[in-house]
Amino acid sequence: MPELPEVETVRRMLEGNVVGRTVRAIRLSGQRLRSPISPVAVRRLRRRRIDSIGRHGKYLFLHFDGGHTLLSHLGMSGRWLFSPSPPDAPLPHVHARFEFEDGSSLRYQDPRRFGLLRVVSSDRLGHEPELRSLGPDPIANGFAAEDLAARARGRRVAVKSFLLDQRQLAGIGNIYASEILHRARVHPSRAAGRIVAREWNAIARSTRKVLLEAIARSGTTFSMYRTLWNEPGQYGEQLRVYDRGGQPCRDCGTAIRRVVLGQRSTFFCPSCQPRVTTKRKK
C-alpha cells in the first residue's frame, strides 16, 4: 500500500512529533509480521530517545540514542499512529506500542502483517539484507536518468515491472509506476531494455515530479493508508490513470485501459502511451 510518498509523509510527521521523545515502555502483540519481531532486541529501546528519522525507498529508520535503529517497512497495510495522550481506545491489529515518558504514544498497526519491524545497531543498518540490494532513492540527490538506462540495458521485463523492482529504484509501487509512465508517455509493456535515452529522461523527470507532488498532498489513500494522525492522503484526486479503467484520459479523452503485468493491475492511456515509439515526421 504505502509507496515512497506515503512513507515520506509518515517520515516527516514522525520527525515533527516523536523526535526528542524518550521511550518509557514498549508493548508487543506476539503476532509475527513479515518476520518475527524480537522482543529481546526491542527491549534495547527502553529509556532511549528518538534522535532522527530516515528513509530509503519504502523503508523507515527511527534512529535512537545509544546507537540503535528501528527498521520499519509498512508492507501493504502498515500504519504508524501517534497519540498525544495515553487514554486510547484499543485498536485491532496493533503489533507494537511505544509509550513515551510524556504520556504520548506511537502504535504500529498492520492488519495484513506484511510489514517489518526490527531493531538493529545503527552502524550495521546498511548490512541488513533488505537494504543491501536497494537501488537509489529517486528523490535523493544524484538520481539520474543515465543510471536507470544503464541498469535496464539488455533487460526484457516490461518497463513498468522494472520500475517496481526495488533493486533498480527504491520506492516506486503499483500506483505511481502507472502514473509515472503515463506522465512520461511510455507504454507500460515495453521492454525495459528497449527504452531509449530520451524516454528515460522523461521517465526520470516524471518520477520526481509525480512523487514530489504526491508528497505535497500527503500521499494517496486508496483504502488503507493513513498519516500519523490517521488522516487520508489527498493525491487520489490527482491520479491520471490508476484505478481509472474505462474512464476518459484527462489529457486526450481516450478510455483508460487496465492490463495485468506481473500479476499487478496496470493502467495506461492507449493513445498517449503508444506501444511503439512514434516516429517523428521529417
Added chain:
DNA sequence: ATCCTATCCTGTAGGC
C-alpha cells in the same frame, strides 16, 4: 542472470 509464479495475511467490495 533473468523472468515468472505462488505465497504470506486480513479486509472489503461486488455478485447472487
Added chain:
DNA sequence: TGCCTACAGGATAGGA
C-alpha cells in the same frame, strides 16, 4: 441480510 469470490498500495523464495 448473508455467503462467496476476487482483489488490494509489497516483498521474496523457488522453479523454469
